[in-house]
Amino acid sequence: MGEISTNSNMDRWTCPNDRQLALRAKLGTGWSVHTNKLASFQRTDHLSMEEQEHIMNVIAKADYLEQVEQERIGRLVEKLENMKKNAMGNGNTQCILCGDEFGLLGANPTRCDDCKNAVCTKCGIDTYNWQKQQLWLCKICSENREVWKRSGAWFFKGIPKYVLPEKKSDHVKFTDQKGQGYSRGSQRGRPVAARPYQGTWGSGRGSIADSNEQESSESSDDEICSMGKHRIGRQGDSESDNISITSSTSGQYYSGHVTKESRSSITSSNYHGGHISATESSRGDEFHDDSDSESATEFSRQGSTRSNKEIPEPIKIKETPDADIDDAFTKYGRNTVNGEDTFDNSPPSSPDSDTSSLGALEFSILYDSVNNALHCTVVRARSLKAMDSNGLSDPYVKLHLLPGASKSNKLRTKTIHKTLNPDWNETLTYYGITEDDMLRKTLRLAVLDEDAFGYDFIGETRVPLKRLKAHQTKHFNVFLEKQLPTEKDDDLLSNDRGKLLLGLRYSTSKQALLVNIIRCANLAACDSNGYSDPYVKLYLKPDRDKKSKFKTAVKKKTLNPEYNEEFIYEIKHNELAKKTLEITVWDRDIGKSNDFVGGVQLGINAKGERLKHWFDTLKNPDHKFERWHILAAELIPEVK
Amino acid sequence: MASANDSKWQKDAADQNFDYMFKLLIIGNSSVGKTSFLFRYADDSFTSAFVSTVGIDFKVKTVFRQDKRVKLQIWDTAGQERYRTITTAYYRGAMGFILMYDVTNEESFNAVMDWCTQIKTYSWDNAQVVLVGNKCDLEDERVVSTERGKQLADQLGLEFFETSAKENINVKAVFERLVDIICDKMSESLDSDPTLINSQTKGTRLTENANTQQGGCQC
Numbered sequence: 001m002g003e004i005s006t007n008s009n010m011d012r013w014t015c016p017n018d019r020q021l022a023l024r025a026k027l028g029t030g031w032s033v034h035t036n037k038l039a040s041f042q043r044t045d046h047l048s049m050e051e052q053e054h055i056m057n058v059i060a061k062a063d064y065l066e067q068v069e070q071e072r073i074g075r076l077v078e079k080l081e082n083m084k085k086n087a088m089g090n091g092n093t094q095c096i097l098c099g100d101e102f103g104l105l106g107a108n109p110t111r112c113d114d115c116k117n118a119v120c121t122k123c124g125i126d127t128y129n130w131q132k133q134q135l136w137l138c139k140i141c142s143e144n145r146e147v148w149k150r151s152g153a154w155f156f157k158g159i160p161k162y163v164l165p166e167k168k169s170d171h172v173k174f175t176d177q178k179g180q181g182y183s184r185g186s187q188r189g190r191p192v193a194a195r196p197y198q199g200t201w202g203s204g205r206g207s208i209a210d211s212n213e214q215e216s217s218e219s220s221d222d223e224i225c226s227m228g229k230h231r232i233g234r235q236g237d238s239e240s241d242n243i244s245i246t247s248s249t250s251g252q253y254y255s256g257h258v259t260k261e262s263r264s265s266i267t268s269s270n271y272h273g274g275h276i277s278a279t280e281s282s283r284g285d286e287f288h289d290d291s292d293s294e295s296a297t298e299f300s301r302q303g304s305t306r307s308n309k310e311i312p313e314p315i316k317i318k319e320t321p322d323a324d325i326d327d328a329f330t331k332y333g334r335n336t337v338n339g340e341d342t343f344d345n346s347p348p349s350s351p352d353s354d355t356s357s358l359g360a361l362e363f364s365i366l367y368d369s370v371n372n373a374l375h376c377t378v379v380r381a382r383s384l385k386a387m388d389s390n391g392l393s394d395p396y397v398k399l400h401l402l403p404g405a406s407k408s409n410k411l412r413t414k415t416i417h418k419t420l421n422p423d424w425n426e427t428l429t430y431y432g433i434t435e436d437d438m439l440r441k442t443l444r445l446a447v448l449d450e451d452a453f454g455y456d457f458i459g460e461t462r463v464p465l466k467r468l469k470a471h472q473t474k475h476f477n478v479f480l481e482k483q484l485p486t487e488k489d490d491d492l493l494s495n496d497r498g499k500l501l502l503g504l505r506y507s508t509s510k511q512a513l514l515v516n517i518i519r520c521a522n523l524a525a526c527d528s529n530g531y532s533d534p535y536v537k538l539y540l541k542p543d544r545d546k547k548s549k550f551k552t553a554v555k556k557k558t559l560n561p562e563y564n565e566e567f568i569y570e571i572k573h574n575e576l577a578k579k580t581l582e583i584t585v586w587d588r589d590i591g592k593s594n595d596f597v598g599g600v601q602l603g604i605n606a607k608g609e610r611l612k613h614w615f616d617t618l619k620n621p622d623h624k625f626e627r628w629h630i631l632a633a634e635l636i637p638e639v640k
Numbered sequence: 641m642a643s644a645n646d647s648k649w650q651k652d653a654a655d656q657n658f659d660y661m662f663k664l665l666i667i668g669n670s671s672v673g674k675t676s677f678l679f680r681y682a683d684d685s686f687t688s689a690f691v692s693t694v695g696i697d698f699k700v701k702t703v704f705r706q707d708k709r710v711k712l713q714i715w716d717t718a719g720q721e722r723y724r725t726i727t728t729a730y731y732r733g734a735m736g737f738i739l740m741y742d743v744t745n746e747e748s749f750n751a752v753m754d755w756c757t758q759i760k761t762y763s764w765d766n767a768q769v770v771l772v773g774n775k776c777d778l779e780d781e782r783v784v785s786t787e788r789g790k791q792l793a794d795q796l797g798l799e800f801f802e803t804s805a806k807e808n809i810n811v812k813a814v815f816e817r818l819v820d821i822i823c824d825k826m827s828e829s830l831d832s833d834p835t836l837i838n839s840q841t842k843g844t845r846l847t848e849n850a851n852t853q854q855g856g857c858q859c
Contacts, residue, residue, distance in 0.1 A: 047695075047722075050694075051694045051695065054694045054695065055694060055695040055696065055726065056696065058696055058697050058698065061698070062698060062713075065700065065713060068656070069661060072656055072661075129827070129831035135831075145830055148830060149659075149660060150660055150661075150824055152660075152661060152662075152663075152735070153736050154826050154829050154830050155764065155826070155829075156768060157762065157824075170805065359736060564819055
């Protein structure tokens with residue numbers, strides 16, 4: 001790969017290439033560009049699938065090394081602990097180690113230079129420090145120094161995370177005075193300890209390494225913390241099932257030394273709303289300043305099931321707020337499609353008495369049918385509800401064209417900090433909006449309060465575009481409404497990537513999961529001929545050595561390929577419950593990277609149909625279950 | 641990844657026959673020769689074909705220095721800006737940095753200050769840095785003199801080497817020097833502040849045990 005001159009310059013924006021434009025043109029939802037804020041497009045340098053895969057491979061390798069290292073440190077720590085346990089004396093009248101009494105007839109007491117305890121000559125070590133001064137250390141302190149050197153603690157100013165050797169698995173979990181929990185019951189049943197030092201390899205401001213280190217229960221804990229409402233429900237779902245692979249673990253959460261404990265499932269399928277994508281870092285969408293921390297979440301991937309990793313900086317466990325908005329939007333999108341559009345009944349201009357306290361939003365919309373452009377000028381908001389403790393908010397407006405969940409139809413204004421009466425005066429423009437779109441689409445304007453850890457929802461309003469007349473600017477000054485409640489139903493994916501008919505059966509005689517890729521339908525077209533050359537990839541995760549990877553044949557030039565291919569995973573039933581089946585559909589391209597069409601994940605952390613399908617399969621061995629699954633557009637398959 | 645490679649690297653990774661583990665990071669502008677430098681050191685191979693590093697990569701090598709076996713995990717980073725979020729994430733764990741420029745490329749030399757700032761921003765504060773001017777075999781194309789390199793290194797308080805991955809000049813020396821510096825730093829940090837160990841471990845299970853068992857411990 002040569003030096004691609006990517007846009008490192010903040011204020012340049014390159015037009016997407018023809019291929020991208022061609023693809024965008026096919027998007028039913030249209031696509032959009034900030035007209036007055038092209039800077040947000042600075043990060044067009046997506047990582048390609050190959051690059052992501054490569055990086056993930058490296059991370060997996062590093063992970064492995066890290067694990068081995070943690071075990072090594074664990075052994076060092078254990079040895080030291082044993083020494084301390086075996087210390088017999090009181091360190092004053094007796095040798096701290098062997099317990100020999102000092103006195104007239106006994107040995108000469110010497111004080112250890114580090115711990116100041118009395119040590120006999122047999123149990124002490126005569127050594128030198130780096131300035132060649134003599135140093136007298138008891139064996140424990142000497143060993144302690146050695147541990148500090150060998151573990152790297154000297155560098156990070158604290159013992160790094162470690163995993164104690166297996167035999168000690170019955171250690172009780174205990175909490176020290178600072179309140180850090182030592183967690184027991186990682187999947188291997190090993191005690192796991194970590195200190196709040198932040199110098200693990202790859203930690204720091206949002207590293208891919210440690211975000212992928214946040215595994216298993218810890219990550220779910222923390223994500224729950226940061227996500228709040230949405231995740232807990234999901235977590236609950238997965239626990240409520242009979243598959244008894246949950247275990248009590250404690251995750252360390254280093255915000256003010258709070259130990260969070262929760263029951264959580266041991267499998268670490270932390271796929272949340274598709275925001276695991278590495279390409280996400282290229283979105284200038286939501287967190288311009290926090291690209292690092294964002295990348296942390298992005299790279300978090302399903303991986304091993306050990307919970308021995310700490311989270312160096314709690315801020316990193318931020319879920320991209322878009323996920324929720326997406327959810328809400330998609331949900332709404334489906335409602336409108338189903339003819340449940342309630343907004344015709346309540347004109348946006350009529351204040352809702354319940355919600356008038358949320359504030360008012362002034363904006364105007366102009367549809368330019370010649371250029372197929374929809375301009376929305378967000379003028380100002382007044383008397384917004386205060387969301388922050390300082391009695392103010394940091395409001396911005398997010399636009400979304402419904403129905404549709406694609407990122408390409410989201411726009412946002414800049415954030416005006418610390419005000420309840422923001423003036424934006426920003427024009428955001430959607431391109432490629434056809435008259436047909438104008439008839440069936442709705443523009444949603446959501447006022448959000450930007451937070452360091454995400455956002456708060458203040459209020460929203462929606463304008464069915466069919467109210468607009470072309471080339472006539474329509475002004476609105478409306479009271480904001482509450483967020484439309486998202487239903488419990490969790491199938492929040494839009495159907496624009498196509499769907500997949502999947503047959504699953506667990507065969508008890510073969511001790512294997514039989515995965516039948518039957519067909520796909522209505523796949524998104526990825527090639528300029530309006531078709532794709534789709535093939536399906538399967539992966540049973542977590543799986544370190546990638547043995548679980550399978551591929552179907554490539555079906556040429558079709559959006560409705562039929563495969564009827566069966567794949568066999570030989571796996572014990574109880575093992576299977578801990579796995580996640582990831583199925584992705586790809587468009588085979590020759591000479592360039594294959595395009596990701598869509599994907600679906602089945603596992604105990606899945607939701608809705610996917611979860612049900614998975615459970616049905618697990619609970620009813622030797623029964624074949626065939627279900628259609630809607631492909632998610634944003635699922636980036638994770639590479640181990 | 642080839643499975644042969646896999647098994648070799650797994651063996652490297654699993655090798656527990658060492659005393660210390662140091663994590664090193666090679667940074668510098670794109671195409672200054674970071675990857676070549678690492679390949680020369682770790683595999684003793686060289687190719688002049690330029691393949692831009694994707695994000696990050698690392699190699700593991702164990703060296704014997706000062707009577708100790710030191711396992712090095714050497715991270716090779718992409719110089720390209722587009723990977724910056726990924727690469728900077730790895731600064732935090734690095735004990736040592738090899739900051740590299742290309743003696744035939746003025747721009748890469750001018751960027752050294754920026755890289756230093758990156759280190760200061762993202763790394764652990766006692767990380768050790770060595771400045772390296774690579775491609776010193778290309779005397780004809782040289783635009784950055786040794787003196788200027790040395791001067792800048794002095795100014796930044798760094799040790800300085802000119803190297804050639806191609807001709808295998810000073811490659812090993814750089815790593816060995818960096819390992820030595822880190823080793824020195826290690827002894828120094830423990831000895832100069834022995835209270836660090838005790839005060840820091842207080843509250844962990846290490847001294848929790850110690851406290852209960854040793855009773856009269858004053859530390």
